[in-house]
Amino acid sequence: MTDRAEVRREAARLRALFENAGARPVETTILQPAEVLLDLYGEDMRARAYVTSDALRGEQMLRPDFTVPVVQMHMSDGAEPARYTYAGEIFRRQEDDPDRANEYFQVGFEIFGRDTPAMADAEVFSRIFNILKPLGLRAATGDIGILMAAVEGLRTTARRKAALRRHIWRPRRFRALIDRFAGRAPVPAARAALLDRADPMAAAGPVIGLRGEEEIMTRINALKEDAATPPISENEVALLDAILSVRETSDNAIERLRDIAVDLPAISASVDRLADRLEALEARGIAARTLDFEASYGRAQMEYYDGFVFGFYAESRPDLPPVATGGRYDALTRQLGGSREIPAVGGVIRPGLVLKLGGAA
């Protein structure tokens, strides 16, 4: 058990390193309004964060991460470009694994800026990389933006694309949707019968609740339209699968992705961004071409990231969670900023794990 005071000192030390890199130290409150987090992450958030309440302010959550409050702070009064650092406890409800900490320190570094996203990606990654270097960790990288671009590029309806986009972070549901849109999964019997009926509402009985008959008919029409839509081609499904199975060193990955882009040009721009990033990383002294790259990395856990994603793992300690994680979250700034948005990338280190593994640079 590492001493808490020691972890706090290590957190302060790491934050000072980011301050030296020009980041402004910021603080956020520990109690966060629950509504914002629930709207972003949905009901699952309740399984991952501690919820409390009072009669005046309603439901609040013990800060499950810093990113959301830091983005809110920036969107309401931040100047551009900006870089921030912070250190403090976060709280994660653990109902299934008693060995996982439910309260721990995080030190973070976030860059908000419109110019040269590849440089910002490379800077966040390389600063964390250099700090953690003495620990001999494995770095995993990925890019959710490539899969998103592939979905946008499918030759199918906007409605199908929206459904796929909505479930990009739920791999099982995403797969089920692909199977249905590609005509691989049978149409549920009840749906087939419904679409055959001349007056679908004839035997519906009383319409109760907020969702009215007009909403039901709107969906039935959408289902009819979808039933008349040709399936996503086997060829396109194979290309999606090819993207999802890319898992090699970055230089090989980029070759594979360029091959795929010949048949799926929609991903070209995001593959170019990956190439720019690798170049920017090399310029910062990282052997980027040999970094592990996995196109589906981060899909299951990192739901606000929509571009570059990364994590650092202690391979000798598979029982430990990642020592550091981060990525790009442009869409989050859009969701929290009303009509405004700003490209943003950041990462967090867990000082408690750093100490446990022997200390960082």
Added chain:
Amino acid sequence: MSIKLGVPSKGRLMEKTFDWFGARGITLGRAGSEREYSGYVQGIDNVDLVLLSAGEIPRELAAGRIHLGVTGSDLVREKLGQWHTRVEELAELGFGHADLVLAVPAAWVDVSVLDDLDAVAAAFRTRHGFRLRIATKYHRLVREFLRENGVADYQLVDSQGATEGTVKNETAEAIADITSSGDTLRANHLKTLEDGLILQSQATLFRSRAAALDEGGRATLGALLRRLSAD
């Protein structure tokens, strides 16, 4: 030391539990007046009867304050994280059957499976500006089930009773509740989803993995379980 057996303190669940033990030669009964929550055990020595609300039995088992307990498997799964590391399921008692199901208005002719519910939840949120509400008291079970099945854009609203009425009252769009025959659902113009069975529950005898036992206690427990043919 004696071992403690926790049993629901009232109603059909208590009576059926008494019958189940009685059929195996162990007589359980309530001592004193109807209002007094203490009981007796005949047919075996060193077993104490503890009468508790069925909803509290999971907690008491997990804390090790009772060695054995009878309650619904739904309650154990809802209230105990990692339930199988904290209690052992010894025997299903064959009564108190109930299914935890997801139900939507019968008039939603366009919704028959979870896939539909997910799509409707997305459209509902866009249209009404808030997430589709599902009324339940089984928050953990429902949330886990919906996560596993990739349903998003919903919210759970707490309902501790008369849950079937919440849709008509417009405090929820769907419900997740215990049903035995489905009659109440039908009477309230609701229908279950084809793949909306979250859990099948019945009265079950559980053993606490946390309760301390000395040698005498262990012997008593062994003897009791042999009598119940549940070892």
